[in-house]
Each structure stands twice: as structure tokens, then as C-alpha cells.
Amino acid sequence: MSTGNPILQIDNITLAFGGVTALNGISFDVAEGEICAVIGPNGAGKSSMLNVINGVYVPQEGRVVFKGQDCTKMRPRQIAQLGMARTFQNIGLFQGMTVLENILTGRCMKIRSTWLEQGLNIGRARREEVENRRAVEEVIEFLHLQGIRKTPVGKLPYGLQKRVELARALVAEPIMLLQDEPMTGMNLEEKKDMSCYALEINREYGTTIVLIEHDMSVVMDISDHVVVLDYGAKIGDGTPDEVKNNQDVIDAYLGVTH
């Protein structure tokens, strides 16, 4: 579904924690409407890359341009307002709340009523609750979460929690979705489901997806574009086929004899 126009431009990003350089001069573009996979061995800097993109970390050097706007120094909330949503590697759900409440928090940027109106439960506040509930129910149906609406998320198995987190990201109606290892720790069946959801989200809503994944068969099957990181540097960038045949990538994954 890619249009070829870059929606996200990563330009020469360098990020260091004290003496450790997590990302070293990384540049790549993500085209509007594509599924872009970021892969690499453990500790390659993939999660740090996502954290830079959505403003959790501020890089020492370089620029992140999203939708033509420089958002390198923006806060996570401002970037979310530009239309970026995200799921976390270790599940960023709110453990004390139910599935429904968790997904409803994803609509927080659509709320216009003030806390006073909400406390008095009048007019706009009541209307918004119903509107947001309707939007949430659409996503619940899309991701097949109907049976667990009122369950506290802490009681759900891992695979379902991942799906609830995806639902929370989706209800914000994002232009771009960042997924940090959406399929790690899942069985084959669940991985298939998650891959299908990613493809459907991409096709149905035209959402650009950037995902980190370790399962190569999934990456090669669903992504339009693959970026390979190793020790904080970019070693590969292209279509799945190009990357598969790149000698540096093969070396990084299989090791080389010196």
C-alpha cells in the first residue's frame, strides 16, 4: 500500500548513554503506507530507535522528521498528537484497570469536555463517553476482544494482553503505528493472528507500521521494507529480498570466521 512518499525521515541519529553509544549515525526513511521492519541481534539498538522516534529519548545528534515536521525534541505526548501510536516490548498496559478502561484511555486525545463537566456527568462529557465507547467497540470487534471487556488486564494471558495493547494504540486512529516485538513469546497460532492484524490494519486504515521483530519468517512475509541494525549501526536497508542476500546481514546473524 506504499505510496513512496517518506512520512518518517530518520536523519543521522546518534544516541549515547554515558559512554555507551546505542545508535551511531542512523538514517533511513519510512514511506507512507508501508510496513517497515527493524531487525537486528539483541542489543542492536532497535528499541532505542523506537524510543527516539516517539520522543521517549532525545538523541544527541540528528533529526527525526514526521509528516514534514521536525519532532526530534518533542515530548511523547506531542508526537502522539501528530498521529503516532505505539506498543511496548514488555507490555505497557495499565494493570489496575479493565480491558475496556485500558482501551478507552487510548481515546484520551479526543476528549474535549473538562473534568468539571465529567465530574457532574453533564452534556458534552456524557456524549463523549458514548462516542468513545462506540469507537472502542469497533476496535474490540476488529481484534476479537468481545469476551474479555470487563476483565482486569492483569488476569489475562500474555498473548491477549499484547492484543489489548494493540487495541489501545488503534483507537487513537494513528497515522503511524510503532510495534516493539508484537509477536515475541507467542505460539505459532498467535503469531499468525498478530501478523494478519498488522496486514489488515495496514490495508484497511492505511496505517504506516514500523515494527521490531525477531521471527524472520514473519518479517519476510509481511514487511515491504526491512532495516537491519547491528551494534547501533545500520548494516542493511531495502526490500526483504535485498536484505536476505546482503552479505553484512548474513555475517551479523550467522557470524563470520576471522
Added chain:
Amino acid sequence: MIYRETGTFITSYLEDRKLFPIPFDKWAMAVFMLFMVFVVPFIASDYWLAAHLIPILAYGTAALGLNLLTGMTGQLSLGTAGFMCFGAFFTFNIMLRSPEWMNLPLAMILAGSVTGVIGIIFGLPSIRIKGFYLLVSTLAAQYFALWFFRSYPYFLNYATATVTLPDHHFDLFGIGETFNVDMASFEAKYLLSLGIVTALALFAKNLMRSATGRNFMAVRDMDIAASVIGIPVIRTKMLAFFVSCFYCGVGGALFCYAYLQVLGIRTFEMNRSFEILFMAIIGGLGSIAGSFYGTVLVYEFPILFSWAGDYIFGGAFDTAVVDNVAKIMYGILIIALLIREPGGLAALWATAKQKLRTWPFPH
């Protein structure tokens, strides 16, 4: 009527958002409120109103305020009594220095709002620090309040130690004179407190089931994820401090006006903050009703134990010994409760309701 959801069909999102999804609960609450309003003032003696019901309502308001901050938003605070102190003193000063038309509920709302703003100032450290470190920094509010009112006797109308609150402060829109009822009687004070507490509890309940409440809980559970999905974390924390301190302020005003009937600095010493923290924890952090269950338990049980002790061993042992044993028993009970159910009384109550729903079957 059987306690069941069966037969109740939800056909709209508004219906699914109701306060009482089970009809039995709704009727039980209605009966309870009618009883509290129309029966209790006539059957309860002055002792029961003045020494039990009114203090529970005043303490409950403060416990609810603390619960909104600590239980819902996850920001620990030990400044509760300090904020109550601000609320009580400002209410008194607004009543004292305003023209005739000023009335007590309005004064409490104004004083509560000022307390809320002070709460925001003392809540500023929460932008950077969390948990026990925040707990220590909120102590500043506690000590500042006491120091402030000690240093500026103007706020106590230059009285030494305490001021007795005048009866005419209780008159609402001249009702007292027109209908020749005593608005400063315990019945009137009880009804005034009950009205304010009901309104505040309802407001809190509405807030918690809408976007603001979800933002509170999101900040409590994981603030990084909250900011990534677009929740304004700092604004949410500040709002939590404002609302919480508003409740504590009104609680403090009720504590002095309706319960003690005198205003003094020593009412709001440090141990009051701890007392209210225990009420919130034992009732159940993160539960609105729990704040009141906790208040009843913490306030009534020591009295109950000491009565029971006197009744059973009154003649045989020294009163002081019986009293101390009662305190020990009470302490053991609290420890046992918190080990058995860390979620407090509210969690116990929720489990009981769940059991009732499926009774007589176990699941």
C-alpha cells in the same frame, strides 16, 4: 429479590455505564440514603450524631480526598492534615469576613478551591520525584500549614489557641429564622455534612468513570505508557492534587464546623495525617466507597473494642489494662485484614458481591 444480573439487558452504552448495574444495588442504595436522611436524624441521639456519624462523615471526606490522590493517581501524600487545616481556617475566615449573604457550603467550596491551589504548589515536586521521596516532600505541606497559622494569628482572629465557631455561621439563606429551626443543632449539622459528603462522593464517582479518572489511573499504573498514548502526565498529576486537596480542605472544614465546633491549630497535627492514611489503606486504595468503609472501621473499632473489654472484664481488671488489650486486639485485626486482603475492605466487599451473584453455586 435475588441478587442477579440475569434479566437485566443492557441495550445502550449509556446503560452499560450506570453506577448501579444490578437493580438490587440501586434499590438498596436508595433505601439506605432515605434512611440516613429521613430516619436517622429522628432516632439518633445527640451523642450518636455528634460523636459517631458526623466525625465519620468529616473523616470520610478527607480519606476520600487522600484516596483520589494516593489510591487513584498513585501519588503518596502525608500532608492530609495540613490541607485540612488550610480548608478549615479559610472557611472560618471567609465566613467571618464576608457580608451577610455568604453561607457555609459556599464558603467551604471557596476554601476548598484555595486549598486545591495550595495543593498544586506542594504537588509540584511530583513532576520529578515518585513514591517515598514524594511522601517526604508532602510533609512540607503538613509543617507549613501549622507554621503558617501559628505565625499569623490574624487567621484565628487573634484568639489564643482555639476559637469557638459561632452558631450563626450555620444559617442557610435565613431558613433558621424564617422557620424557627435551630440550624446549629446536631441534626442540622449532620444533614449538612451528609449532603456535602454525598455530593462529593458522587462527583468523585463520576470523575473516576470518565476520561479524567482513567487518566489518573493510567498515570498511577505506568506513567511512561500514559505519556506515549497522549495523556498529559504533569497536568493530570496537578489536577489530582487540586481535586484531592479540595476534598481534604472541605473535610477539614466539616471536621471543625460540624464535629469539633472549635477551630484550633492543634487539631491538625501530624498524627491526623497518619490516621487518615490508615483509613484510606484499610478501606482500600483506589476505591471511593472503600474510603468510607475504612473510616468507619478505624474510627469505630477502637471504641467498640474498649466497650467490649469493659463489658466483659470491667470488674475483674484495671480499666487501663483492658483498654490497652483492646488496642492490641484492634492492631492484630488490622494486620490480619491486610495480610488476608491487601486491597482492604473494598476488595473484601467486592468478593462478597461476586459470591452473591453466583450463589448458591461456587462459580
